[in-house]
Amino acid sequence: MRHGVQPSRLPIARRIAQRALPPTVMLAVAGLLIGTTVPANALFRPADVVASTGLTSLATVASAEKSAEPAQVLELSTTAAAAAPVASRDDWTVTSYAETLRAKYGNRDFSYAISGTGAVRWPFPFVTSVSSGFGQRAAPCRGCSSYHRGTDFTPGYGTPIQAIADGVVSGRDEGWSYGEHVFIDSVVNGQKVTTLYAHMEEGSSPLVPGQAVKAGDLVGRVGNSGASTGPHLHLEVRLDGVPFDSFAWLVANAS
Numbered sequence: 001m002r003h004g005v006q007p008s009r010l011p012i013a014r015r016i017a018q019r020a021l022p023p024t025v026m027l028a029v030a031g032l033l034i035g036t037t038v039p040a041n042a043l044f045r046p047a048d049v050v051a052s053t054g055l056t057s058l059a060t061v062a063s064a065e066k067s068a069e070p071a072q073v074l075e076l077s078t079t080a081a082a083a084a085p086v087a088s089r090d091d092w093t094v095t096s097y098a099e100t101l102r103a104k105y106g107n108r109d110f111s112y113a114i115s116g117t118g119a120v121r122w123p124f125p126f127v128t129s130v131s132s133g134f135g136q137r138a139a140p141c142r143g144c145s146s147y148h149r150g151t152d153f154t155p156g157y158g159t160p161i162q163a164i165a166d167g168v169v170s171g172r173d174e175g176w177s178y179g180e181h182v183f184i185d186s187v188v189n190g191q192k193v194t195t196l197y198a199h200m201e202e203g204s205s206p207l208v209p210g211q212a213v214k215a216g217d218l219v220g221r222v223g224n225s226g227a228s229t230g231p232h233l234h235l236e237v238r239l240d241g242v243p244f245d246s247f248a249w250l251v252a253n254a255s
Helices: 012-037 046-083 097-105 246-253
Strands: 130-132 151-153 160-162 167-173 180-188 191-200 218-221 233-239 242-244
Touching: 151 246, 167 191, 180 218, 191 218, 233 246, 242 246
Parallel strands: none
Antiparallel strands: 130 151, 151 233, 160 218, 167 180, 180 191, 191 233, 233 242
C-alpha cells in the first residue's frame, strides 16, 4: 500500500450544515417574498378576522364613550351645583361681646329735665347727651373700665361744670386714669354723698382740698384728660363710699 496524502475528513456537524444551508436560505427568501406581497389578513382564518374587527369596533366605541364622559360629568356637576343650596353672608350672624353689652345696656333711657335750682342739681344748667351709663360695658379703650362706675355727659369740650350739691372739696388730682379730677363730700338727706368729677380739662379747676362749695359753683371744664376717648364729664356718686348709679340718683334727687 502506497503511503500518501489522504483527503481531509470534515467533521460530521459541518458537513450536515453545508448540506442543510441551501434549503434554509431558500425558505427564508420565500417567506420574505410572501410577507411583502400578501396582505396580512390573508393568512388569518375568517373567524380570526371577524374577532379582530369586533375588538377594533369595541375599542372605537369605548374611546368614543370615554371622550364623551367629561361632558356628561360637567353637565351633571352643573346641574347638581344649581340644585344645591347656596349659603350667603345674610344666613350667618356673629354677635360680639360689645354688641351683646350694647343690646343689654345700650338702650337705656337717658332723658331728663332740669329746673336749674334746688339743693341737688345736674352738673350742667341744661339738658345734654349721655354717652355711657352705669354698669357693665365693653371697655372703650386700653385702661378704660369694663364696669362703668359713673355717668358720662358729653356737652362739648370746655363746657363749664357745676357742683351738684353743697359740700367740701376732699381731693383734687391731675393724674391716674381719671385725669384732672375733683372729689366733693356732701350730706344729702342725712347720708354722706361723695361726688367725683373726672377727665376735666387740665388746669381748669380752681378748687383746692378743704374748700367749701355751693351747688352750682364752678368745678372745672369738660376735657379729655386721663383714660378717655373723647371730651366728656365722668360723674360718679358714692353713697357711704359705695359707687351708685349717678344718673338714677340725680333723677331721684335733683330738682
